[in-house]
Amino acid sequence: MKKQAVLLAVLSVAGVASAQEVVKIGHAAAVTGPVAYFGKDTENGARMAIEALNARGVRIGGKPVRFQLMAEDDGGDPKQATTVAQKLVDARINGMVGHETSGTTIPASKIYHAAGIPQISPSSTSPKYTQQGFNTAFRVVANDVQLGQALGRYATAGMKAKRVAVVDDRTAYGQGLVTEFSRSLQQQGGSVVAREFTHDKATDFSAIITRIRASKPDLVFFGGMSATAGPMLRQMKQLGMNVRMMGGDGICSDEIHKLSGGTMQDEQVVCAEAGGVQGEARAGMDKFRADYKKRFGIDVQINAPYAYDAVMTMAEAMVKAGSAAPSRYLPVLAKIQYKGVTGPVAFDARGDIRDGTITLYTFKGGKRSLLAVTK
Structure with missing residues (x-):
């Protein structure tokens, strides 16, 4: 039983x-x-x-x-x-x-x-x-319209950048983000002084950086991922180009510091994450x-x-x-x-x-540091 x-x-x-x-x-x-x-x-x-x-x-x-x-x-x-x-x-x-x-x-x-x-x-x-x-x-x-608008406003008002070189990785994300950022930048009185592109598996950026350097930008805006942006920052340093970089959520990870070989300086990079909360x-x-x-x-x-x-x-x-x-x-x-x-x-x-909200970050000591939450 x-x-x-x-x-x-x-x-x-x-x-x-x-x-x-x-x-x-x-x-x-x-x-x-x-x-x-x-x-x-x-x-x-x-x-x-x-x-x-x-x-x-x-x-x-x-x-x-x-x-x-x-x-x-x-x-x-x-x-x-x-x-x-x-x-x-x-x-x-x-x-x-x-x-x-x-x-x-x-x-x-x-x-x-x-x-x-x-x-x-x-x-x-x-x-x-x-x-x-x-x-x-x-x-x-x-979406990229909201991201690009927020980044364009911050580039001109927060970073005082007027002359910007833009680079995208030819992906739907990279091209779309650069397009919306460029539109916003120009609406704020800034100008695109160089337009370059690479691809998401590239490792050598010396030719691009050399051409960008000749345009004497205040800022480089990159539409792509940190796996590409990190090595690009390292090569910018090697070629004596010490300007700031801005991008979207694709570069908004602590991995970018490691991928730059530790060459990324504090507050050199500003990025935006699609989303974010504040207050309670x-x-x-x-x-x-x-x-x-x-x-x-x-x-x-x-x-x-x-x-x-x-x-x-x-x-x-x-x-x-x-x-x-x-x-x-x-x-x-x-x-x-x-x-x-x-x-x-x-x-x-x-x-x-x-x-949709946007969160702006920079990096200090290789770690993300909050700048602002905006719309």
Whole structure:
């Protein structure tokens, strides 16, 4: 009898487990290659959200569910991103968080849209992503228009720069950011005195730096990632070009100091992160950062809290809709109002974050130092 009771108990537990619906959340970013630290950052943030939801015991439509993260590596490559996107669609994910870069997010978004799967990017800033007219495309960070405007204003008013040389890495992100910054700079009375480009895997910038140096700029604006900006700073130093550099969230990581070979000077670099909180809301962000370090043993790079909020916002829409079916919760997601660790999450008609904030940083002692939170 005792054995039968134990067997019945085991079968009962197994029955509950089998009845529990699995909600699959996809995530894709570059977790290998030169910007793997960014990709792993957003993957970790998404994983923290999944773990928090499962610990909470979420019910959707009155039934208990278990969230599962399906993480893929897109290598930061647009072609690989579309392959990964199709793989996740075929696996019947309920929602997608990613991709990491604009260059991977934009081509992948077509595949998610064709399948009717909601997609929230925690880091892609190119305006083109949400200008495609896809009702499945959302982002929880400000776009390049907002970033470029804020950086242009700060370059002229805060850094007193009038003559600026611009360089982009030919990615959708880099080109878009440089375009918006240049427009803002000129609106503020500044001028672009040199326009150069490289690519995101380049290592030799001597020819570019030599041409830029001849234009005698007050500032170099770089549209790209720290994996490229760091070596560029080192070579600027070697060629006797001691001017400041500005860029977006792609260079807004402590990794840039290491990648510059330690040649980056205090306050030489100013960057902007799409997002940011201030006042009482900072307590929630500080707690997230502390929890992240406890969980993974490393500091947040940039976008982990936005990936966390993307998953949480998606889950909240499912709960409100009473269903994890993409077609059922998508209309709810479009109108959601969620209070996240990164601040209020609500989307406009295109899927862009409403009232997106920008955080400006510089670097001191190789570490990011807050300058201001603005809009």
